[in-house]
Structure formats: structure tokens, C-alpha cells
Amino acid sequence: MPESKPRKRPARQAQQTSAAQNTPNPVWYKAVMFGLMIVGLIWIITFYISEGLFPVRDWGSWNIVAGFGIAIVGFLMTTRWRS
Template sequence: MPESKPRRKTASTAQPASPQAYKPNPVWFKPVMFGLMIIGLFWIITFYISEGRFPVQAWQSWNIVAGFGIAIVGFLMTTRWRS
């Protein structure tokens, strides 16, 4: 019986070209990521509980946009999270 040829490594199974491809995140990354998500949540909760007086009264309903913006930055950081 003939012996089969070994398979070639494809681009998806080959090792990365640079050692930086699997470098883990810095220590501060996770606390900042989760902190931004929590701060955004508390910003929105504070706005609703205080009936628009806090965090920034002059912004009125734009406080909701600010809270969601802060939280979204935290959620976008999750796409770069490596362990």
C-alpha cells in the first residue's frame, strides 16, 4: 500500500509571523474596560434617579448619550481583550 504524503501547513494553522500577535494585554486593561462599562451604567442610573438634575443638569437628555458613550467605549475594548 502506498504511503500518504504529509499535509502542508495552511496560513490558518501556521505560526504567526511575529511574536507580538499573541501578546497579552497590560495589567490595567481589564480594570479600565470594566470600569468604563460600570461608570456608563451609573451615569445613566444617576440621571434617571435624580430626574435630570445630575450628573450634568445643563446637558439634559444628552446625559443618556454620554452614559451610553462611556459604556460603549468599554464594550469596544472587549474586542481587543486577550488573556
């Protein structure tokens, strides 16, 4: 049985796709990414050191979830980081 030929992309579309993948992120991207990871860590550390009084007393143990949520956003940004 003969094999089918693979489809070829038009040349213009292939160039646009590869150019978009190779462009580096803006300068602020790395600062925001690491900043979110550090802020999330500081949030959790502050909660434990202050024994639940800070950062937001009314949230109680939900402060841990907030700290991890902030840090996870920073970690998710690493999947899109291009240098």
C-alpha cells in the same frame, strides 16, 4: 489549467505577526474596560434617579448619550482583550 502557488511570507515577518497576536494585555486594561462600562451604567442610573438634575443638569437628555458613549467605549475594548 495549472493552479498558482500561494505566496509565502518571510519567516521573520510571520514570527513577528503571531507573537504580537499572542501577547496578553497589560493588567490595567481589564480594570479600565470594566470601569468604563460601570461608570457609563452609573451615569445613566444617576440621571434617571435624580430626574435629570445630575450628573450634568445643562445637558438634559444628552446625559443618556454620554452614559451610553462611555459604556460603549468599554464594550469596544472587549474586542481587543487578550488574556
